[in-house]
């Protein structure tokens with residue numbers, strides 16, 4: 001996060017853009033101190049006072065609630081609390097990273113407020129059985145599908161064949177909730193004749209994101225499925241350390257890297273800050289600072305393209321966190 | 333399927349093993365004719381008369397039930413009907429197929445009778461919302477986890493580092509049903525001190541199966557997650573056309589390729605029969621005809637190793653379905 005703040009501030013100052021930072025503690029550490037994963041009033045400030053929120057990874061696997069789930073995870077609090085219904089996860093192969101048969105450049109639009117995650121904290125659990133619910137509402141599916149089609153119309157970037165398409169990822173062959181999702185998808189698709197409507201079952205999507213990633217432009221899917229597919233996609237482009245994400249609502253939005261807190265390498269100058277840097281660029285783009293966003297993205301791309309940044313097989317940068325930051329700063 | 337039957341018969345006759353085949357229609361075509369996806373009495377015959385069942389792909393995407401799900405899919409009928417609770421899906425890189433940093437040789441043990449699939453055909457659906465349930469029982473989780481540890485103890489093959497391990501794949505950080513799954517996993521793991529107990533969240537598993545497949549030995553997970561991960565795994569070793577699977581219960585078992593019916597290439601001499609051939613070998617192994625199973629597996633490996641079989645980027649064999657069959661037959 002330090003890296004992103006530094007780069008964001010430097011890029012903004014080049015463009016004469018005044019940026020004011022606030023800090024709001026949250027996550028596992030805050031939970032241990034206060035019993036709540038977020039300080040009082042933070043949610044309201046995110047909504048009413050800040051233009052946007054840049055979130056760092058804040059979970060700790062060993063900090064758990066009595067029901068066994070993780071206590072420091074802010075997703076439920078923020079995504080539901082701010083109704084940031086669209087989790088936008090671009091997957092793009094940076095220049096110089098590796099040979100790929102075709103360019104990889106797609107966006108996963110993950111529904112962020114319902115689906116299987118609606119059960120978060122409310123599933124049944126006793127000695128003999130446990131259950132969660134996968135719930136989809138017409139309201140929720142319509143708005144996420146529309147968001148996906150709008151993204152296909154407006155985004156920079158395109159799949160290998162240049163065709164703007166939205167792929168509906170569902171398991172409608174087995175589950176009624178997904179059949180419902182797909183039927184609504186088909187209804188909305190009819191309103192966007194300029195965008196190709198495409199379908200993949202969840203298992204086939206997992207296969208094709210590996211075997212034929214160049215096919216995809218925008219994918220839209222349920223919360224839990226989107227969670228898995230976006231990590232999968234990240235693995236095909238150099239790992240979680242390269243992938244940004246945004247959580248977008250009508251009123252507010254927050255931005256975070258796709259990766260977690262990786263406590264084993266925290267503070268060791270090993271983590272790849274690229275994800276957090278591209279996340280800062282997404283944030284700037286969202287608040288209208290398009291030029292400054294491009295400045296950061298361009299500097300990141302340049303640092304990869306000319307070989308200043310190289311990744312180890314495990315996804316950590318050979319030049320360390322500081323090395324990546326310096327390489328990007330000098331190319332802003 | 334024709335290919336598998338031919339190779340199975342030829343291999344068996346080499347070993348003086350008498351094999352009697354029966355045919356039981358089922359799937360989309362049977363549903364269209366009779367309103368049921370399986371002919372009357374078939375389930376009982378599978379259980380009481382056959383030693384094992386070799387199933388071909390039988391679905392057709394456009395043949396749907398009123399609730400929108402696919403009508404020809406036999407999984408629900410067979411897996412529940414025969415209580416074949418363990419869906420065993422080996423993922424192995426065949427020799428000669430491609431460069432990989434480490435060998436890929438693991439088995440996904442997918443729970444086959446509960447989880448999200450328990451909702452199959454019983455989810456709620458109306459105009460405004462739809463839902464399915466993810467249910468896990470102690471009985472169901474215990475038996476699948478035990479099955480996974482037994483598999484790790486006994487299987488041929490091992491991960492890159494040779495360590496026997498079982499990876500529990502769950503989303504216990506968010507969902508209570510998965511926290512339940514993981515707790516039971518940890519209980520059972522204590523009974524197997526000779527096998528390493530390992531954990532991955534569902535999203536991390538999707539990532540690592542791409543980024544570090546050599547790590548895995550046996551993975552155990554819920555039904556819906558296992559469905560996605562096994563297709564993903566297949567994509568890393570040349571596609572669905574290379575992956576066999578077995579559905580194993582206490583009393584009976586059936587075996588099927590991981591791929592679907594692929595109506596667009598059916599009958600065109602394009603499909604890769606390898607999956608069906610290795611599936612036949614799994615079946616033989618299961619009924620105790622270990623030598624004949626090895627004969628088939630060995631012939632398949634030889635055909636790949638010496639380059640007689642090569643795959644197109646889309647996974648179809650360059651020599652066609654017949655070509656693969658001939659190459660394997662001549663190497664039995």
Ligand SMILES: CC(C)[C@H](C(=O)O)[C@@H](O)C(=O)O
Nearest residue numbers: 059073075227258505506535
């Ligand atoms: C930390 C975890 C709860 C979270 C999620 O599952 O949504 C993360 O994986 C993500 O993708 O943002």
Ligand SMILES: CC(C)[C@H](C(=O)O)[C@@H](O)C(=O)O
Nearest residue numbers: 173174203391405407559590
């Ligand atoms: C056809 C489909 C219902 C089935 C499943 O989801 O189980 C298939 O994908 C499989 O993996 O066997």
